[in-house]
Amino acid sequence: MPATRPLPELVCPAGSLPALKAAVDNGADTVYLGLKNDTNARNFAGLNFDDRTAREGIRYAHQHERKVLLAINTYAQGGDISRWHRAIDEGADLGVDAIILADIGLMEYARRRYPELRLHMSVQSSATNYEAINLAQELFDIRRAVLPRVLTLDQVKQVIDHTRVEIEVFGFGSLCVMVEGRCLLSSYATGESPNSHGVCSPAKFVRWEHGSQALGARLNGILIDEYQQGEPAGYPTLCKGRFEVEGDTYYALEEPTSLNVMAMLPQIIDIGVAAIKVEGRQRSPAYVAQVTRTLREALDTAGREPQRFSVKPGWTQALSKLAEGQQQTLGAYNRPWK
Amino acid sequence: MRIPELTLPASMASLLGRLPATPPCWALVTTLNQLKKRDILPADMSLLAGHSFEVHVQDAGLRLGFSADEKNFKVASVGDTPDLRLSANLADFARMMLREEDPDTLFFNRKLIIEGDTELGLIVKNLLDSVDWSSTPLQRFMAV
Numbered sequence: 503m504p505a506t507r508p509l510p511e512l513v514c515p516a517g518s519l520p521a522l523k524a525a526v527d528n529g530a531d532t533v534y535l536g537l538k539n540d541t542n543a544r545n546f547a548g549l550n551f552d553d554r555t556a557r558e559g560i561r562y563a564h565q566h567e568r569k570v571l572l573a574i575n576t577y578a579q580g581g582d583i584s585r586w587h588r589a590i591d592e593g594a595d596l597g598v599d600a601i602i603l604a605d606i607g608l609m610e611y612a613r614r615r616y617p618e619l620r621l622h623m624s625v626q627s628s629a630t631n632y633e634a635i636n637l638a639q640e641l642f643d644i645r646r647a648v649l650p651r652v653l654t655l656d657q658v659k660q661v662i663d664h665t666r667v668e669i670e671v672f673g674f675g676s677l678c679v680m681v682e683g684r685c686l687l688s689s690y691a692t693g694e695s696p697n698s699h700g701v702c703s704p705a706k707f708v709r710w711e712h713g714s715q716a717l718g719a720r721l722n723g724i725l726i727d728e729y730q731q732g733e734p735a736g737y738p739t740l741c742k743g744r745f746e747v748e749g750d751t752y753y754a755l756e757e758p759t760s761l762n763v764m765a766m767l768p769q770i771i772d773i774g775v776a777a778i779k780v781e782g783r784q785r786s787p788a789y790v791a792q793v794t795r796t797l798r799e800a801l802d803t804a805g806r807e808p809q810r811f812s813v814k815p816g817w818t819q820a821l822s823k824l825a826e827g828q829q830q831t832l833g834a835y836n837r838p839w840k
Numbered sequence: 841m842r843i844p845e846l847t848l849p850a851s852m853a854s855l856l857g858r859l860p861a862t863p864p865c866w867a868l869v870t871t872l873n874q875l876k877k878r879d880i881l882p883a884d885m886s887l888l889a890g891h892s893f894e895v896h897v898q899d900a901g902l903r904l905g906f907s908a909d910e911k912n913f914k915v916a917s918v919g920d921t922p923d924l925r926l927s928a929n930l931a932d933f934a935r936m937m938l939r940e941e942d943p944d945t946l947f948f949n950r951k952l953i954i955e956g957d958t959e960l961g962l963i964v965k966n967l968l969d970s971v972d973w974s975s976t977p978l979q980r981f982m983a984v
């Protein structure tokens with residue numbers, strides 16, 4: 503019998519204190535959160551943590567022996583980068599278990615100022631190969647890297663086999679498919695994108711039009727999609743819009759689907775993935791509770807009996823209800839390319 | 841406790857729709873102000889002030905209009921175009937409040953309709969999500 507691998511950490515999102523508690527109560531090993539400003543990639547009005555709620559959340563998680571990661575995963579914008587430095591200072595002061603960074607300038611700052619602080623490399627860094635990851639380790643002592651959602655399972659294995667840095671992959675949530683950290687679609691339409699302002703397709707540019715036939719979604723005036731009666735809707739991000747291309751109107755870039763790796767859990771454990779991440783800091787405590795509970799059960803089952811593992815219909819049902827566009831995909835993990 | 845899949849009968853809507861909406865609206869506004877006063881509702885009023893809201897309980901035929909200033913929520917007639925209108929059936933509103941269902945899920949499924957200022961909608965949604973019922977005497981009733 504092959505040596506059994508340790509189970510990957512289940513890393514769950516928290517946009518609010520109740521969501522954090524829901525993640526902890528339902529079996530997350532780790533929660534990740536952001537501060538109330540543009541230093542994190544879910545900079546939505548009313549979301550995220552201030553000093554009081556962050557302290558209370560960290561206390562709650564640590565009391566239950568879970569870890570807390572602070573995402574400071576946007577790129578410091580020229581002119582005034584003090585906000586980003588302050589966010590790192592705050593993370594160190596709060597006593598988070600690690601900080602998730604994308605910007606190498608900030609990695610340098612964090613490493614220099616807080617030699618003991620554990621650093622993770624964000625998906626927004628767009629590091630898709632082990633050379634990039636090993637370089638970040640050499641320079642800034644990065645302990646974990648989150649891989650963009652563009653690699654096949656074989657490619658993820660390749661990376662893991664060639665680095666000592668822990669590898670985290672996405673397990674469930676809305677897909678930001680293109681090239682995390684490099685997508686400019688939102689900037690094209692609104693002047694603001696995840697890297698610069700911490701949000702894709704900001705709500706202030708979104709307008710829902712309730713016509714008699716269809717629900718229209720406009721982003722800064724640009725019609726992104728129209729949903730007929732009863733047709734499931736999605737977030738009005740440009741990559742998931744329907745566009746007219748050479749006379750055909752269709753999802754030219756990506757269907758509004760959610761990633762769900764449940765079917766691949768035994769392989770993910772087998773290749774030595776250190777952590778599985780759930781997307782969705784912008785979602786409610788109800789979502790966090792349901793996804794965490796379901797993945798906890800699936801992960802434990804896959805760890806116990808990898809050979810006999812199969813996805814239970816109840817799990818699929820629970821997750822498909824929550825998924826954007828109510829479709830699920832294994833994403834790039836099972837693409838045939840090498 | 842799970843909320844069953846139900847829609848109020850149309851007769852109810854036509855009956856309720858003819859009653860004045862002021863008492864339920866007053867109850868809603870009073871509750872909001874109480875929750876805010878006790879720091880259970882961590883509302884940043886500067887984000888809400890000057891805006892008008894309408895909660896439309898479709899199957900009950902109820903339209904609850906209110907507005908906010910720097911300090912409080914107030915009963916208000918909001919006219920045809922409030923800054924933000926949230927429409928759903930009673931059971932879905934209850935699911936949302938009891939955290940059985942995620943508002944995004946209801947929105948994807950077209951059970952929750954958001955009209956008006958999208959960012960204001962997000963502020964309100966995130967505000968409701970951030971209420972920590974476990975720190976209140978209400979926690980027994982809320983799915984936390």
Ligand code: SF4
Pocket residue numbers: 677678679680681685686687688696702703739740741742
């Ligand atoms: S447009 Fe799509 S791919 Fe680009 S950042 Fe937004 S969600 Fe990601």
